[in-house]
Amino acid sequence: MIHEHEIPNGSCLYFGASAKAKRELENKLSTYLDEQGFQEIVTPNFSYTQHQSIDNENELIKISDEDNNQVSLRADSTLDVARIITKRLGRTTNHKKWFYIQPVFSYPSSENYQIGLEWLEHTNASEVINLSANVFEQINIKPLIQITNIQIAKLVAIELNISIDLFKDGLISKLFELKVDWLDKLIYASSVKDLESIVNTLPSKVMQEVQKLINIAKDLTYENITISALYYAKMKYYEDVYFRIIQDNEVLARGGRYTSEGISSLGFALYTKNILEITKD
DSSP: OOOTTOOOTTOOOOOTHHHHHHHHHHHHHHHHHHHTTOEEOOOOSEESOGGGTOSOGGGSOEEEOTTSOEEEEOSOOHHHHHHIIIIISTTTOOOOEEEEEEEEEETTTEEEEEEEEEETTOOOHHHHHHHHHHHHHTTTOOOEEEEEEHHHHHHHHHHHTOOTHHHHTTOHHHHHTTOOHHHHHHHHOOSHHHHHHHGGGSOHHHHHHHHHHHHHHHTOOOSOEEEOTTOOOOOSSEEEEEEEEEETTEEEEEEEEEEETTEEEEEEEEEHHHHHHHHOO
């Protein structure tokens, strides 16, 4: 039996102090991003292309439009923002820096508010990671930023003829069972110094991608950084550099590089609920 006052499991409810804190967080960060040259966009709640973003399509909330085409509630904003700007609004604006404040939805009834940005046609990953750290400085948080290069895991899987699922599922014990010395050292590496000490011992293609990661990390001005060279993101569109922002075992943001419609871009999204939990009195 469902009572009148009940809300679906996973739904968000903000009232009183929590609603005020949410509004203040969104206002503060939107003002900061506007000062950094980002313009705001609010995309439709419904999308035809969410299956291209989400690895597990069972997480999508799907319906049909009037022509029986499949439509999903927005489960991710990144590719929709990139496509709408480049394809639908391309003739009316050439602006490349955009931010959004809006919820995403997943099956069966979960919703999460995000504050995110997309920097279209931008290639400097270090600059975007530094920007993410500056965003958190606006709310007096200095979380840990974990960075990786997804290409490393892909190339290691090919080199050793193993399934990429070992990386997707975080089955580190299975990787140690392979007893590959350079792989073990890569698993343990957590700093630029660690990577530099082993980079020349790696297979050539893996070496190239590890060097990219080293170069990105060296250009970061933020100090609370860790490297996880073999971490693998489950979002479909991230293609090499990827980062997570973490504090108190909560993921506060995720981001990285992706390609949409042949255009390489960078972006990240902050998770409002987790940030409010960290910052509440």
